Amino acid sequence: METDLVTLNIEQGIAHVFLNRPSKINALSYEMFKAIDKVIKQLAKDKRVNAVILSGAEGNFCSGLDVKSVASSPSKAAKLLFKWLPGNANLAQRVSVGWQRLPIPVIAVLQGCCYGGGTQIALGADIRIASPECKLSIMEAKWGLVPDMAGLVALRQIIAKDKALMLTYSADILTAPQALELGLISEINDAPYETALVLAQKIMQTSPDANAAIKRSINQSWTGTVRSLLARESLSQIRLLMGKNRVIAAIRQTKKPDKNYQSRQSWW
Template identity: 85%
Template sequence: MEKDLVKLSIEHGIAHVCLNRPSKINALSYEMFTSIDKVIKRLGNDKSVNAVILSGAEGNFCSGLDVKSVANSPSKAIKLLFKWLPGNANLAQRVSLDWQRLPIPVIAVLEGCCYGGGTQIALGADIRIASPECKLSIMEAKWGLVPDMAGLVALRQIMPKDKALMLTYTADILNATQALELGLISQISNTPYDAALELANHIMRTSPDANAAIKRSINQSWTGSVRSLLARESLSQIRLLLGKNRVIAAIRQTKQPDKPYRSRQSWW
């Protein structure tokens, strides 16, 4: 059994998160769910992190739920799905949804298998860069399951309902080109990790406070009313302008575009 189910390293403000269960094609055991959840919480509390690159070990992102591992332990299945209120996120849902809730840009690097729960986790990222050989599938129906890891939060924003239903009903496996056409991924690259790192470094030259506000505003307003969108944009701008030291830093940044920002404010 792999020792660190999720590897985390932070370099120059960029967090590198790697799903690390290669002997099982990075399949999701209960322990892996809890490890991902802990890493997300740690990153949310680290104000020095301004971008995240999420990947899988040894050429695969994630082959989905380790059904046998979870089914053999009813107590773990209960812990995975338990929630105090129906509208809350349980552990299975947090490993997708909470990437969206982080006030940090999250870039997923998709290689090899990205099936079922792996696709659900990838949908939690803001941007998905895939290798040409990557295969994606919303595969839960094949195993008699409903996709219940909150990937639908992002899926409903990136494709029409009929396309989402077709993918979910059929559990078809898509190649990278098909996934790009449907909006499941953002970009195809022969060197997806390098492309993600280049993008993360580019993001590091912009304001982390502005990025946090942009991510929050877009995610919460994408399917909301126009009135809520207008209110959210105005409130975010006021909060940014009230932090005048950060505004001054942003102005200075335009004169030194290659110098990365240090950290974001705690109120994001």
């Protein structure tokens, strides 16, 4: 599938997703929000996909919200923020939390600008690999706004509360080494996309059912109770033991390393 604003190419079980608005440094218009949301929904249904690499076109990840574009149309701004219930995710939030909700490992490749909404989207990924020159910022306060794209779901898990407040209050721009020191990114690499691809290929060697269960267990248990963690682990393990991919994983370890996994099970 390909659109003007987001491209999706699936090769050997790995989905390559590109934010594709280079003339605006991949800034987020209403149409781009819709395109990202559509791709996430498509990936959620495609059980052949076992890893995702998310990146931006032409050396930048995303410069954040295209304020002029969104502000020029009150109806589009309203559609971005609308939700039926307060606890539901609206369109602006789904482009971040949607990546966390996919039962698939998601790796973000961060280059150039990664500001505001771009950082919020990147926080939705499971792993963030940045180029040395990449710069990140939780920038919404500069526009008199609160970060409202669900990036806090991940931010509260990866850095201390006082650091999160400091970054959000100040809207400071961080270099890649500063972001790494805070834990905002996972790794700095001169060849971030190639590194992400190697990691995705490594992930492809393990059971897609196990990876889905691991992601669900860690994301939901990170701030949950011990009782819910123990229950979730036990239930996931029973489901995995009953699945065919667990048997295939054992065969790959002992007899046939190249035996293919079956498509991810629907109950993930």
